Amino acid sequence: MIGKKALQELEAKVGKDKVFADREYLLSYSYDATGLEFLPDAVVFAESGEDVARVMAVCRSHGLPLTARGAGVGYTGGALAVRGGVVLVFTRMNRILRLERESLLVVVEPGVITSDLQAVAEKAGLFYPPDPASLKTSTIGGNIAENAGGPRCFKYGVTGNYVLGLEAYLMSGEKVRLGSETIKNVAGYDLKSLLIGSEGTLAVVTQATLRLLPLPPRRLLFRVDFAALADGALFVQRIIQNHVQPSVLEFMDRSSLQAVYAYQGLALDDRVRAAVLVEIDGSPAEVAEREALFERQVAAAGALDRQRAATAAEQETLWATRRNISPAIARLKPKKINEDIVVPGGRIPEMVAFIDGLAAEFNLCIVLFGHFGDGNIHTNLMVDPDDAAEMSRAGVVLDRIFRRVVELGGTISGEHGIGLSKKPFMRYQFSPLELELFRSIKKVFDPDNLLNPGKIF
Numbered sequence: 001m002i003g004k005k006a007l008q009e010l011e012a013k014v015g016k017d018k019v020f021a022d023r024e025y026l027l028s029y030s031y032d033a034t035g036l037e038f039l040p041d042a043v044v045f046a047e048s049g050e051d052v053a054r055v056m057a058v059c060r061s062h063g064l065p066l067t068a069r070g071a072g073v074g075y076t077g078g079a080l081a082v083r084g085g086v087v088l089v090f091t092r093m094n095r096i097l098r099l100e101r102e103s104l105l106v107v108v109e110p111g112v113i114t115s116d117l118q119a120v121a122e123k124a125g126l127f128y129p130p131d132p133a134s135l136k137t138s139t140i141g142g143n144i145a146e147n148a149g150g151p152r153c154f155k156y157g158v159t160g161n162y163v164l165g166l167e168a169y170l171m172s173g174e175k176v177r178l179g180s181e182t183i184k185n186v187a188g189y190d191l192k193s194l195l196i197g198s199e200g201t202l203a204v205v206t207q208a209t210l211r212l213l214p215l216p217p218r219r220l221l222f223r224v225d226f227a228a229l230a231d232g233a234l235f236v237q238r239i240i241q242n243h244v245q246p247s248v249l250e251f252m253d254r255s256s257l258q259a260v261y262a263y264q265g266l267a268l269d270d271r272v273r274a275a276v277l278v279e280i281d282g283s284p285a286e287v288a289e290r291e292a293l294f295e296r297q298v299a300a301a302g303a304l305d306r307q308r309a310a311t312a313a314e315q316e317t318l319w320a321t322r323r324n325i326s327p328a329i330a331r332l333k334p335k336k337i338n339e340d341i342v343v344p345g346g347r348i349p350e351m352v353a354f355i356d357g358l359a360a361e362f363n364l365c366i367v368l369f370g371h372f373g374d375g376n377i378h379t380n381l382m383v384d385p386d387d388a389a390e391m392s393r394a395g396v397v398l399d400r401i402f403r404r405v406v407e408l409g410g411t412i413s414g415e416h417g418i419g420l421s422k423k424p425f426m427r428y429q430f431s432p433l434e435l436e437l438f439r440s441i442k443k444v445f446d447p448d449n450l451l452n453p454g455k456i457f
């Protein structure tokens with residue numbers, strides 16, 4: 001519970017128009033995409049790095065936890081104030097400060113919306129590839145803190161691959177500048193990379209220098225439908241092994257497709273059990289060469305159907321199916337337990353078969369889709385929290401899935417982070433010694449455990 005004095009200090013230091021403690025605000029900033037809720041004691045809208053330092057000073061002197069927040073569309077509870085305190089929102093720090101075409105870089109504040117940055121880059125003939133499906137809402141700060149991925153990350157890599165430098169505030173209120181404005185940089189420990197994916201537990205990011213690429217002149221998008229789940233999973237392998245080198249390799253199972261077609265008011269062909277989205281980009285000559293290679297794989301894979309989208313409007317229609325999966329499957333059951341496991345590419349068919357078997361054995365609705373190109377399988381257990389028996393079966397299945405993922409050489413999270421949701425499973429991937437190393441690092445950055453406490457481990 002925040003005291004009156006602390007609240008007054010916050011208002012005096014950053015201004016009354018940035019500090020809110022009325023119930024509507026606390027409720028509005030109490031949840032994220034997990035559906036979990038934790039009421040903060042105050043919500044502060046940062047407008048500068050100086051604001052961040054001032055809020056930190058008040059938090060330190062009153063022992064209040066501080067949790068950074070972007071758009072609050074995280075999937076693991078990272079932005080939730082589990083121990084109360086201040087939620088520091090970055091949506092007002094949303095300026096693109098500098099775009100340097102010659103150096104292929106852009107400097108942004110953390111509250112910039114991902115798709116806004118992409119649009120600004122495209123206008124300059126440039127390309128910011130990281131594209132989480134939440135890109136129309138998520139912020140660059142949240143993307144950096146989660147090291148967000150997305151469909152195009154198969155070819156282009158994740159958010160971290162595009163972060164050249166960071167300005168951040170430590171919980172001591174001191175500012176650090178990590179990384180540089182160059183692609184190459186091996187001077188000293190790579191603290192910039194330590195912050196990327198640290199879920200706002202080590203420092204608060206106030207500025208990011210991001211790398212841009214030249215915009216690929218041509219893009220083609222395809223959707224290939226299959227009569228069996230395994231055929232779709234094997235097709236992904238064929239595309240990789242035969243060097244088609246797509247920028248996107250996305251998988252959707254029958255349940256995702258059924259849900260999304262119902263959501264869009266369309267009818268799905270009864271025979272379709274899986275669909276794969278494939279995007280090829282590059283120069284016209286490269287695209288033509290890869291398209292020919294791709295078509296040979298489609299013919300050999302015995303696909304039911306294949307659609308080709310060449311114009312931006314046609315591509316948007318195909319993308320809509322993929323991007324609407326999350327809201328569409330949310331209608332299947334009251335709760336979605338959403339995991340983003342990853343296995344090495346060659347083991348995808350084995351992992352998919354394992355999950356399929358568990359769904360049948362435990363009578364659960366498990367929806368699979370995601371970035372299969374990089375082994376990232378979005379595994380959604382659709383459950384009813386009021387059905388105790390179903391929840392208990394889901395618990396057993398989750399545990400088995402995470403153990404199997406680690407046995408197969410994978411990871412329990414490819415892009416959503418650990419937050420609150422995956423904390424219990426960290427012990428499958430890390431030894432007690434490794435977890436102790438994490439704790440030691442946290443202590444160096446935040447000795448009083450005030451910055452986003454209760455997350456990751």
Ligand SMILES: Cc1cc2nc3c(=O)[nH]c(=O)nc-3n(C[C@H](O)[C@H](O)[C@H](O)COP(=O)(O)OP(=O)(O)OC[C@H]3O[C@@H](n4cnc5c(N)ncnc54)[C@H](O)[C@@H]3O)c2cc1C
Pocket residue numbers: 032033067068069070071072073074075077078079090110131132133134137138139140141142143144145146147148149150151199200201203204205206326327415416452
């Ligand atoms: C429909 C849907 C689809 C999604 N698809 C994808 C996807 O394809 N790929 C993917 O990777 N993720 C996806 N996500 C998850 C989510 O959108 C990403 O994790 C995204 O990066 C969260 O951004 P945000 O601005 O909402 O961050 P928030 O949820 O507000 O915060 C996330 C974490 O970032 C920290 N944080 C925020 N700002 C800062 C800052 N300035 N400094 C330090 N820490 C900070 C928070 O403390 C928290 O730990 C999806 C989510 C939804 C709801």
